[in-house]
Amino acid sequence: MSMKESEFLSGLLPSHPDYEPIINAIRTKYDLREVYPQDEPIKEISLGDEIVSMDEFTQDVKNQILENMENIFPENYVKIYKSTKLVIALDYEKELEKIDDEIRPLMQMYFQHAKNEFQTTYQLLDANIDETVKMICEHLLLGDIVEAPQDWFGKVVLQDTENGKVILAIASEITNLDYWFQEIRDLHKKTFKTKVVKITKTTVDTAYYLQLMRRNKDKDFVLDEFIRLNKFSLPRNKNTPRYAEVRNMYWERLKKRLKTAKIILESIGREEK
Numbered sequence: 643m644s645m646k647e648s649e650f651l652s653g654l655l656p657s658h659p660d661y662e663p664i665i666n667a668i669r670t671k672y673d674l675r676e677v678y679p680q681d682e683p684i685k686e687i688s689l690g691d692e693i694v695s696m697d698e699f700t701q702d703v704k705n706q707i708l709e710n711m712e713n714i715f716p717e718n719y720v721k722i723y724k725s726t727k728l729v730i731a732l733d734y735e736k737e738l739e740k741i742d743d744e745i746r747p748l749m750q751m752y753f754q755h756a757k758n759e760f761q762t763t764y765q766l767l768d769a770n771i772d773e774t775v776k777m778i779c780e781h782l783l784l785g786d787i788v789e790a791p792q793d794w795f796g797k798v799v800l801q802d803t804e805n806g807k808v809i810l811a812i813a814s815e816i817t818n819l820d821y822w823f824q825e826i827r828d829l830h831k832k833t834f835k836t837k838v839v840k841i842t843k844t845t846v847d848t849a850y851y852l853q854l855m856r857r858n859k860d861k862d863f864v865l866d867e868f869i870r871l872n873k874f875s876l877p878r879n880k881n882t883p884r885y886a887e888v889r890n891m892y893w894e895r896l897k898k899r900l901k902t903a904k905i906i907l908e909s910i911g912r913e914e915k
Contacts (some may be wrong), residue, residue, distance in 0.1 A: 660714045664706045665778060672699070675813030684783045703782075704775045714774075719767065726764040730757055766810065770797070784853050798825045800833055807833055841906060847871075850897040852907075855900065865889065868896045 669676070672687055672694065687694040694702075711720045734753040741749050756794055797812045813819070850871075854864045869876065869892055877885045 660710075661778065664703075664710060665782065668703055670708060671702075674782055677783065681783045681785050683785065687783075700775060702781055703778055704771065707771060707774060707778075719837060722763065723767045723771075726760040726767070729760040730764055732757075762810065765801075766797065766799065766812065798822065798829055800829060809833065830837075843905060844899065845903055848896075848903045851896060852900055852903045861893075865893050865896065868892060 656734055668674070674684060674687075677684060687696070687699050707714065711723070715723075734757070738746055738750055738753070755867055797810075799810050801808055801810055809826060809829055811822065813822060834865075851864055851868055854867065868874075869889075876888055879885060
């Protein structure tokens with residue numbers, strides 16, 4: 643989404659039929675005058691005779707949006723938001739009491755993992771709602787035509803999980819994919835700071851020989867497997883210098899493949915120390 647496209651949509655958002663009823667309801671509830679960019683901003687919010695804090699006002703706007711989610715956000719968005727919110731609020735300890743003692747630790751790990759995954763999804767979706775709330779509040783109090791949240795056009799975030807850092811990316815129909823992919827690349831490079839090694843079919847095949855080496859199989863056994871599976875030819879006479887020379891040539895070729903496989907293994911953090 644380009645800056646001009648974002649600004650264009652931002653200028654129309656306050657009059658959008660999905661948002662206008664909420665904006666009008668909040669304005670009526672707090673008796674707020676309509677503010678334009680050139681006007682003085684509203685500095686004090688009151689409800690009757692009571693002064694309302696900015697936190698209370700913001701939460702009220704969010705409550706209004708949550709009550710009208712079905713009219714604002716896509717159907718799948720609403721379903722996922724509500725279901726993940728229910729899951730993370732679930733007290734799974736009560737469910738664990740019904741499970742046999744032998745498998746309870748395993749199920750506890752499963753429930754905790756699932757809850758963490760749902761928590762991550764919920765936080766992403768809830769952050770989008772908070773951006774919408776911020777936009778409406780600024781429009782009501784400042785009269786600003788604020789830039790539409792970029793999260794609406796695609797989102798790339800870094801999350802901490804029990805398995806380490808992961809990059810999560812969400813795209814919508816109007817996502818600028820060139821910008822989106824570049825953002826993923828930049829965050830990946832900044833976070834992991836490692837050179838990405840391409841895994842080819844040759845590398846995949848080499849995994850077998852690498853695991854043989856890691857199981858302390860004899861060098862000749864591994865080399866014999868390499869020659870057999872690749873259907874390489876050898877001189878018939880095993881007692882000639884040429885036979886040893888050809889075997890050594892195949893061994894040097896396999897060593898290069900093993901070296902590449904080890905680099906890839908180290909790059910994904912699975913190399914044994």
